[in-house]
Amino acid sequence: MYIRRLVIRNFRALKNLDIQLxxxxxxxxxxxxxxxxxxxxALRLVLDANLSNYTRQLSRDDFSRGVxxxxxxxxxxxxxxxxxxxxPEEEALVSEWATSDDVAALCYRFRPGRSARQGVKDGSRSxxxxxxxxxxxxxxxxxxxxxxxxxxxxxxxxxxxxxRLCAFHITFLQALxxxxxxxxxxxxxPLTKLLDEANLSEIEKEKLLDRLRSANDELKKEAVVTNLGxxxxxxxxxxxxxxxxxxxxxxxxxxxxxxxxxxxxxLISSNGLAEADPSRNGLGLNNAxxxxxxxxxxxxxxxxxxxxxxxxxxxxxxxxxHPELQRIVFSSLQTSGxxxxxxxxxxxxxxxxxxxxxxxxTANRSSHxxxxxxxxxCGLNSEEEKDLERYLDATRSTLLFARRVILVEGMSxxxxxxxxxxxxxxxxxxxxxxxxxxxxxxxxxxxxNLFKKGGIEKRCVVITDGDLxxxxxxxxxxxxxxxxxxxxxxxxxxxxxGPFFKxxxxxxxxxxxxxxxxxxxxxxSTATRLGAAKTAALLQGADKKKSLSQTExxxxxxxxxRTARRFxxxxxxxxxxxxxxxxxxxxxYIEEAVAWVRG
Numbered sequence: 191m192y193i194r195r196l197v198i199r200n201f202r203a204l205k206n207l208d209i210q211l212x213x214x215x216x217x218x219x220x221x222x223x224x225x226x227x228x229x230x231x232a233l234r235l236v237l238d239a240n241l242s243n244y245t246r247q248l249s250r251d252d253f254s255r256g257v258x259x260x261x262x263x264x265x266x267x268x269x270x271x272x273x274x275x276x277x278p279e280e281e282a283l284v285s286e287w288a289t290s291d292d293v294a295a296l297c298y299r300f301r302p303g304r305s306a307r308q309g310v311k312d313g314s315r316s317x318x319x320x321x322x323x324x325x326x327x328x329x330x331x332x333x334x335x336x337x338x339x340x341x342x343x344x345x346x347x348x349x350x351x352x353x354r355l356c357a358f359h360i361t362f363l364q365a366l367x368x369x370x371x372x373x374x375x376x377x378x379x380p381l382t383k384l385l386d387e388a389n390l391s392e393i394e395k396e397k398l399l400d401r402l403r404s405a406n407d408e409l410k411k412e413a414v415v416t417n418l419g420x421x422x423x424x425x426x427x428x429x430x431x432x433x434x435x436x437x438x439x440x441x442x443x444x445x446x447x448x449x450x451x452x453x454x455x456x457l458i459s460s461n462g463l464a465e466a467d468p469s470r471n472g473l474g475l476n477n478a479x480x481x482x483x484x485x486x487x488x489x490x491x492x493x494x495x496x497x498x499x500x501x502x503x504x505x506x507x508x509x510x511x512h513p514e515l516q517r518i519v520f521s522s523l524q525t526s527g528x529x530x531x532x533x534x535x536x537x538x539x540x541x542x543x544x545x546x547x548x549x550x551x552t553a554n555r556s557s558h559x560x561x562x563x564x565x566x567x568c569g570l571n572s573e574e575e576k577d578l579e580r581y582l583d584a585t586r587s588t589l590l591f592a593r594r595v596i597l598v599e600g601m602s603x604x605x606x607x608x609x610x611x612x613x614x615x616x617x618x619x620x621x622x623x624x625x626x627x628x629x630x631x632x633x634x635x636x637x638x639n640l641f642k643k644g645g646i647e648k649r650c651v652v653i654t655d656g657d658l659x660x661x662x663x664x665x666x667x668x669x670x671x672x673x674x675x676x677x678x679x680x681x682x683x684x685x686x687x688g689p690f691f692k693x694x695x696x697x698x699x700x701x702x703x704x705x706x707x708x709x710x711x712x713x714x715s716t717a718t719r720l721g722a723a724k725t726a727a728l729l730q731g732a733d734k735k736k737s738l739s740q741t742e743x744x745x746x747x748x749x750x751x752r753t754a755r756r757f758x759x760x761x762x763x764x765x766x767x768x769x770x771x772x773x774x775x776x777x778x779y780i781e782e783a784v785a786w787v788r789g
Contacts, residue, residue, distance in 0.1 A: 192271070192273050192499070193211050193271060193529060194210060194212075196211060196229075196232070196233070197337040198229070199264070199265065199338070200254045200257050201228060201232055201266075201267060202225065202228045202252060203559045204228055204229065204561070205254040205257075205558040207229075207559075210566055211529075211531070212547050213273065213529055214524055214530070214547060215520065215526070215547055216529075216530070216532070217520075217532055217533075217540060217543040217548050218531065218533045218534070219533070219535070219549070219551070219590055220551030220552060220553070224551040225551050227365075227533065229531075229549075229561075230362065232267045233267075233501070233503060233531070236267050236298045236329070237296070237358055238360040238362070239355040239356040239358070240360070246298070247327060248327070250322045252265060252300070254557075254558060255556070256556075259320065259322060260319070260320050260321075261318050261320065262302050262307070262310055262317055262342050264300060264301040264341075265298075266340060267297065267298045268297040268298075268337035268340075269297075270294070271293070271296070272292050272293050272294075273292065274292065275291065279357060279498045280498040282498070283357050283498040286331055286348040287348065288331075289331075289334050295331060295337065296330075296332075296350060297329070297332045297346055299327065299329075299330075299340075300325055300326070301342045302324050302325055302326075304326075306320060306325075329350040330346040330347055330349045331346060331348050331349075332346055333348075334347070354498075357497060357498035359497060359500045359501070360502075360503065361484060361487075361488075361501075362503045362504075363480075363484075363503070363505060363507070364505050365506045369477050369480040380480065380484050380486070380487050383487045384483065387490040387494075406441050409441055410440075418440050473510040474510035474511045474512065474515065478511060478515060478519055484502065485522065485526050485528075488500050488527070489528075492527065492528070501530075502523075502528060502531070502532075503530075504530065504532045506536075507519060508520070508535075508538070508539055513536075513538045516538045516539055517538055517539070520539050520542060521542065524547075537585070537587045537588055537590075538584050540590055540591075541582055541587050545564045545575050546563065546575070548563065549561060549562070550562050550564060552646060553593075562647075564645065568639055568642065568645035568646070569642075570639060574639055578640070581629065581633075586627055586628075588627055589627050591625075592623055592624065592627075593622070594623060594624040594648060594649045594650070594787045594788065595624070595627060595651070596625070596626045596653060596784075597627055597629055597634055597637055597651070597652045598626060598627070599628065599631065599700075600628050600759065600760060601759075601760035602700055602701070602754075602762070603700060603763070604626050604627070605760065605763040606763040606767050607626055608626055609770035610776055611776065611780070611784055612770075613770050613771055614773065614775070614776040615781065615784065617788070622788065632654060632679050633679075634652045634654065634683055635686060638650075638652070638691050641690040642686075642690055642691060643690065646690070649690055649691075649692075649786070649787045649789070650690060651691075651783045651786055652683060652692070653695075653779070653780060653783045654680065654683075654695050654696070655695065655700060656680070656695040656697050656699075680695050692783075692786055692787075694782055694786070695779065696779045698747075699751070701747070701759065701762075702747040702748075702751055703777040703779070704777065705747035706743070707732075707775075709772075709773050709775050710729050710732055710746070711733060711769075711772040712770065712772040714729035714730055715769040715772060716769055717729060717750075717753055720761075720762065722756070725750070725752075729749070729750075732746050
């Protein structure tokens with residue numbers, strides 16, 4: 191059984207969320223304060239039987255901004271469950287919440303209590319006089335209703351029974367967790383849970399205890415131990431006298447299986463360590479160890495008849511992990527066999543996460559986050575989905591995390607646009623959360639499908655060349671050119687434009703646009719550093735003139751372009767970025783793009 195749909199209304203930053211989830215691992219991504227932890231807590235409010243009643247009683251601050259709870263309002267969280275057909279224990283759990291074959295829905299709601307609702311209904315109480323103390327929570331089936339349409343005064347279905355809900359196991363790992371301490375403490379250690387799941391027979395338990403008792407008897411015979419006991423008894427007698435004296439021995443107390451389980455600890459051996467305490471390990475490996483043990487607990491529980499669903503909620507499982515280990519751990523979570531919902535800030539993780547298993551939260555200026563599963567909300571067909579999954583490597587998946595996005599063709603723009611914008615406009619793109627991302631080509635349409643109403647609702651602007659495409663650039667280098675004078679993809683890209691996506695193209699190409707009178711000093715310094723003496727001399731001569739004709743500017747531009755191609759455009763831009771403080775011009779199309787994406 192797994193959660194296939196989640197609806198959240200009026201809860202903190204998540205004012206109106208309705209998403210479909212998949213079995214296996216789901217990655218929640220988004221900037222800070224976009225609602226990732228809120229989403230995990232919402233799931234616990236519905237499904238976690240171990241959550242206290244006090245925690246379920248919410249406060250005024252739990253309502254979304256703009257929702258006035260002095261008037262009748264509600265916070266509603268609903269989950270749809272599926273995959274329980276032909277599983278007796280799971281069918282028994284959800285039978286009272288079933289809405290159709292193999293689908294059940296459970297709802298948490300925080301709304302005015304019975305007496306407050308009655309007072310508002312009969313007019314004995316003003317609908318604007320409510321206090322947070324008048325609100326109460328309930329947990330029940332949705333009664334076949336659409337959770338997006340349930341009103342605050344609608345009645346729900348059968349209430350949830352907590353004795354049944356206990357069969358649904360939820361484990362939550364918060365971001366600031368101390369796994370080292372949890373591994374050491376029997377109450378929280380997965381080792382204790384694994385011992386419980388081992389389901390040892392009484393004969394097996396007694397066999398282990400017999401071994402401990404025999405060891406204890408042998409220990410007591412040792413002279414060191416007996417002498418130590420005698421010295422303690424003698425000292426006690428001198429301290430308290432005959433009247434308060436009592437017997438003292440040194441040894442191991444008569445063991446029970448519970449005390450044995452509490453005494454067992456993990457011992458690690460690695461890189462020169464032999465049977466060492468986990469504290470000798472690094473934080474990252476201990477984190478991986480902890481998660482792997484939890485996965486084993488989940489796997490062993492799957493075979494038990496009294497388990498009706500399992501869910502692991504984990505914040506930032508990549509904490510302290512090397513990038514390659516991040517991929518390995520997340521790949522293991524993907525194949526764990528249980529549903530896992532994890533928040534992450536790692537591009538290494540999102541680069542291997544399928545789009546259908548990725549939920550993107552985007553904070554907007556109203557303090558309400560939008561939420562989308564790209565493969566569904568962005569209307570991608572299977573081919574587009576596969577294309578994007580291939581494109582979204584660790585570098586380009588940054589666009590899923592940034593507040594705003596500037597997409598460019600290559601590394602030339604990545605190296606040079608940010609310092610030029612900072613120098614000429616005084617705008618630090620990085621500080622504003624605007625990512626400049628190279629897609630290494632002109633296939634912008636694949637990304638343009640993401641940024642739309644109902645998709646990823648944050649601004650993305652494409653900055654592209656206007657006269658060259660990958661097919662014609664090689665021809666241009668050989669002396670040919672793009673005969674029709676335009677990038678063939680721009681017209682198609684323009685059709686994707688909307689409130690969150692825009693395309694801005696130059697007249698020619700990036701290097702030619704940079705070759706203006708105001709930038710000659712920067713370009714000359716770049717050519718000199720690269721050892722392009724002829725180009726540097728040409729630029730120095732042009733810089734000495736008070737003005738340049740269009741023909742002269744074209745000649746300068748071609749010289750700059752040839753030099754960039756000779757040394758590599760990315761290398762040329764990388765060196766030029768060092769001299770960005772010498773630039774006096776910013777191409778108008780770049781300035782236009784920056785203004786739009788910040789708007």
